[in-house]
Amino acid sequence: MANQQKIPFTGTKAQEQKLRKVLRGLKNVDGALMPALQQAQDIYGYLPIEVQEIIADTLGLSLAEVYGVATFYSQFTLTPKGKYKIGVCLGTACYVKGSGDIYAEIQKQLGIESGITPDLQFSLDATRCIGCCGLAPVMTVNDDVYGKMTKDQVAGIIAKYKN
């Protein structure tokens, strides 16, 4: 049933200490789970089972409850992001301008459906409107924004970030 691609957990002792400190501050706070998950994601970049278990045990919740919240909100991610996070806007304006094709081309170039490449360099996400519809269709790589994209520009942009 599990369909997530399994990336080995590489959390450090320092990250764990930081998380535990955050959790100590939240221990008797009502509604602690949301801030706990948000800060854990800030520390680790994503919310793997190892991290969610620490949160569940410390806050006295079951793992299923923590997982339920982590999968309810789209701000949380269960898979790590790549060194370069690629986003393609599939909001209305970008979509009618053909961002679906851009997305498909990136999938083809990276060889993944979504998530992260095996070398952990690139991750791919479909995003909602990022607020620059005038540039549609838009893709982003970390903080760089590429507007008025065409399919044949994709390979060149990805190449810029390789190695």
Place this chain on the structure above:
Amino acid sequence: MINLKINNIPVSVEEGTTILQAAKKVGIKIPTLCYMKDINAIGACRVCVVEVKGARSLVAACVYPVNEGMEVFTDTPKVRASRKTTIELILSDHNKECLSCDRNTHCELQELAFEYGCNDKRFVGAHHECEKDTSTSYLVRDNSKCVLCRRCVAVCRKIQEVGVIGPEKRGFKTQIGCAFETDLAGSPCVACGQCINVCPTGALHEKEEIDIVRAAIADPEKIVIAGPAPSVRAGLGEEFGYPMGTNVEGKMATALKMLGFDKVFDVNFTADLTIMEEANELVERVKNGGPLPMFTSCSPGWVRYLEYYYPELIPNVSTCKSPQQMFGAITKTYYAEKMGIDPSKLFVVSIMPCTAKKFEKTRDNQNASGYPDIDAVLTTRELAKMIKQNGIIFNELPEGKMDDPLGVYTGAGVIFGATGGVMEAALRTAVETITGEPAQDVEYKKVRGTKGVKEATYEVGGMKIKVAVASGISNAKKVCEKVASGKSDYTFIEIMCCPGGCVNGGGQPIMSSVVRENVDYKALRASVLYKADKKAELRKSHDNPVIKEVYDSYLGEPGSHKAHEILHTSYVTRTRYEK
């Protein structure tokens, strides 16, 4: 008191009462689907909506508190239309294989659909894609029949405090499952089956073993033995229209023989045997300095909980196998030898109020004869199903009797099915073992009743013995915390996984939310067992003549080397989630 009108009928109720409860007082049943008394009140399904004068929209009666001067209407055209649409929307994404569904004719969704004259094809659209989870030996989850009522989640989280399932994802993709979408076998589920008992539809049921039992019965080479647990006789009648709290032991014995079992023995007998070993173990631990307190080991859901969540307390659990496992073990050793039967030809079927027993039979170190102690486990519900499938008119059957020799039991054995029963039975024997004198009073009333945690202190031969009895995992957790922190002064602790004990096990007949609303089912079922005990000629396990015979001619003393080989077992530490 709050005064309001429901359908123009004035009623006064206490503050904090919901519209649903207030309506009941004036004789109006508001339909519900996600609501279940003491377990789930979240107003999620919108089936219980009613009109409140002045309110902006319809409100959910199960969670809406009454207030002064309120005027409620429960059956207006608007209310009926809303309920009907809600049910039809649920039906649009429901796997409607009702004819062959386990819950056909006792499904709460089916009843509602009928009551509201629903058209199950009014909305046609996408269906959830989901696989059945058949990963465990005891339970099947089929989310294509799930209505997302969250009753199973509530019972797992709030009543059992295990919380291995929950809603995940959102919107149309919402589903009930385990963390990280592992299957149930990959989660620290204790196998209690309480989720099955609260499910309004056929999304949850036990893993059936009827076919392998039928195959064994049809095999001329096999000698097929049945052994029903104490609580089965206290619940089975409900499947045939008897009032709750009816003892159907005699009819059950007749039915089992008609189904083709070669011998019908009784797990009550091995409940007595358990007491012999467990009371002896307790006395030994008290004499030899522990480890104390000692926990009972009859409830496989409890044992599983301990292995997952409190492995440090494993040395405190009695090493006695459960009555079910002892039943198989003694049948395939003592009985096989006595009758000159090769144990490989024996096929032992236990009938249990329990789903965890289906898991227990697969545990390691449960094969005293060299063959599995137990070959198949049927729940009370599966037995009822077999009886119906065979065209046996249960209600008209003559009263039968369990067979000799392993069908002979005392009152101590029969009360095992109620919370506190094992404790009481053990005390009856332990006290006489310690004092060496026959006890006059055999009733230990302080450990009876359906309270979650019970405590009592008894003077035995100049010694003070403090005992605790807990049922339901949330209560077990409290006791475990106390013991683990070193703050307990208990000597002996009985724990049952299900609230109220085995009479309320996950394999017992399913009660709809309406029945649960109105009946103290735990006490009613338990009363069957206490009445049988009261009536019994022999009420102490060590007075059972067959038990005496088994020790005299075969096992030697309780706790002997041979008894250990056949009747005792060991436990393991379990990892909650494999990574």
